Amino acid sequence: MLAAELERSGAGPASVVLPGADLAAAVAALPASSEPRRVLHAWGRTMFTGTAASAARQVDDGFMPLFHLVGELLRSGGKGPVHLLCGYPAVDAGAPGYEALGGFLRTAQRENPRFAHRLADLPEGEFAELIEGRGPAAARLAAELPDLPGAPEQVRYRSGGREVRRWTRVSPPFVARPDALRTGGTYLVTGGAGGLGALVARWLAETASARVVLAGRSPLGPAAEAVLAQVHDAGGEARYVPADISTMEGAEAAVRAAREAYGELHGVFHAAGVLRDGFLVNLDAAQVAAVLAPKVAGALHLDAATRSEPLDFFCLFASLAGPIGSVAQAGYAYANSFLDAFAGWRERQRAAGLRSGRTTSIDWPLWADGGMAVDDEVRESLLRHFGMRPLDTTDGLRALATVLDNVTGQIAYLPGDGSRLAAQLAGEPESPPPPASLEEPATAPRRNRKRSWCGC
Ligand SMILES: NC(=O)c1ccc[n+]([C@@H]2O[C@H](COP(=O)([O-])OP(=O)(O)OC[C@H]3O[C@@H](n4cnc5c(N)ncnc54)[C@H](OP(=O)(O)O)[C@@H]3O)[C@@H](O)[C@H]2O)c1
Structure with missing residues (x-):
């Protein structure tokens, strides 16, 4: 159902990698041409409870399958772009083992600029339905994939709405001696x-x-x-x-x-x-x-x-x-x-x-x-x-x-x-970068x- 939804959405053919998938076979099924190779990865199924054991399970069922998938893609020898969409289940309290996939994917992209990715955080119930081949998540993900490459890197679906994760600039006042430290603490x-x-x-x-x-x-x-x-x-x-x-x-x-x-x-x-x-x-x-x-x-x-x-x-x-x-x-x-x-x-x-x-x-x-x-x-x-x-x-x-x-x-x-x-x-x-030099002007005052x- 998910593959059909992706095809219908205009994303074109895509490999869908769900729990237990044969990663080598999924990669082999991708086009060998210079066409973008599209992969939807939705594997993790663990709720984070704040224990090291639940984090380890999120590493095992979220990070490691993706790590092996990217390894397969790299070793498969294709030369065209790779568009990776990763869906994961999360509750409002968070799912650190899955949210952290962005750090890994940004590195994959730095090492291989032909990789583009997006992370999609789905409500727990919707994610479970997705794995069973039903529910609204398939259409949501299908709508994300044709948008790659490009921002945003991370989206989340809540109460029917789509939210985008963004950084903002902040200007905290510089502190010399923090009040947070106790004397003799x-x-x-x-x-x-x-x-x-x-x-x-x-x-x-x-x-x-x-x-x-x-x-x-x-x-x-x-x-x-x-x-x-x-x-x-x-x-x-x-x-x-x-x-x-x-x-x-x-x-x-x-x-x-x-x-x-x-x-x-x-x-x-x-x-x-x-x-x-x-x-x-x-x-x-x-x-x-x-x-x-x-x-x-x-x-x-x-x-x-x-x-x-x-x-x-x-x-x-x-x-x-x-x-x-x-x-x-x-x-x-x-x-x-x-x-x-x-x-x-x-x-x-x-x-x-x-x-x-x-x-x-x-x-x-x-x-x-x-x-x-x-x-x-x-x-x-x-x-x-x-x-x-x-x-x-x-x-x-x-x-x-x-x-x-x-x-x-x-x-x-x-x-x-x-x-x-x-x-x-x-x-x-x-803005265009200034000329780069490792030498900092000796005259630049610290402030x-x-x-x-x-x-x-
Ligand atoms: N240095 C940087 O420029 C930089 C930049 C960004 C972020 N950081 C972060 O800042 C932290 C400190 O960096 P650093 O430059 O000080 O690194 P470092 O000199 O290599 O020191 C790391 C220390 O962690 C200890 N350690 C490693 N595994 C441990 C474990 N399981 N239990 C207890 N201690 C453990 C090591 O001691 P033992 O081998 O004796 O365990 C070592 O003394 C790191 O987490 C790093 O990721 C550093």
Whole structure:
């Protein structure tokens, strides 16, 4: 029925990929010519309940089939455009494992500009009917497909209406010392011995004489010891706890360590992460799973371990790789988009009185002094395509202060000539890029440097 509906709508022949479909056969059935190859993917069937298990099921029945489908499409050797429409079921509280598919698809498109995509969020009941071959969703999706390529990237159907997801520019006032931090407060920093974790830990000590618990999988070693010493020198207290927060035991151990050492926990900075880069055509599921673990399972286990804590904030370190895609980082882009969507879900739990502490997911650009470094080629590409230079530490920590006091949900911070990227995200017409140079004029006073914020 769906295939017939698509054909009738003028979208032309399309492959329909529903749960259990043979992906290789679906790809083989597509035209080999230079005609656009159209695919409707509607596989996920799990409702997100806030548990790591339900997120894992959304990864398994939403992300992994799409990951394998895109791999098949890439390996099939076709040269023409590929138009991918992904339908998924969602409730108003959200479906982070499916909403995050956009990060993956944007990466597929960056690696292969012939890919175009759209995500369509359907009410749970309509989605179930679609899989059974009935209901109004088939016509809705059929109407989306002929529109590709082109904006919007994400739509949702609710109460009979169609809504489009958009970014908006926001201008929060810059904050030096956030009110959100308590003097002598206790903060958990996952990935605390890593590049950004160490910067945040030292800043917490300098700014609020904080008591900081650093968590990482490695045993205490020279890197973590150096961070502990820096925190002490900056006027704070710190402990390191070896804990893998992608497990419930690890997340609980980290939270317990904070409580046992300092009595209570006031805030969480979730900065744990790993990279396993590779182009999609070669990327394997094990690489992807390694990247997802600290972000997807990690965020959920930390949330569960802190749900009874009177937190002031729950701050997730995500990346612009999610909203803009990132070549050779398909799993990383998905994992960061998951954090963005999860922040929205946790905020709704907070509104219902089920969590405390404002949730934010910050889509950071590249930091100059972070641990996850990139080579000069990537830096130049960021500058050329987006007008962005690596974020310096002072600017980044001020942005963090600003977020803690002013922001809930997903936020992107765009330094340098960030207005170009902000315009792209907000779907505004682009002005021609200025000449790109990695050298920033030495005379540019800090207050005049351009920066932009975008919120979702
Ligand atoms: N650096 C940037 O420019 C940048 C830009 C955008 C976003 N971000 C985000 O910011 C965060 C921090 O980046 P970074 O540059 O500081 O990275 P980093 O230096 O590689 O540090 C990441 C830390 O996470 C820890 N970690 C990984 N898996 C863990 C797990 N399962 N449980 C506990 N700890 C775990 C690692 O320690 P162990 O190996 O000991 O576990 C490591 O110290 C990341 O999430 C990244 O995605 C960074």
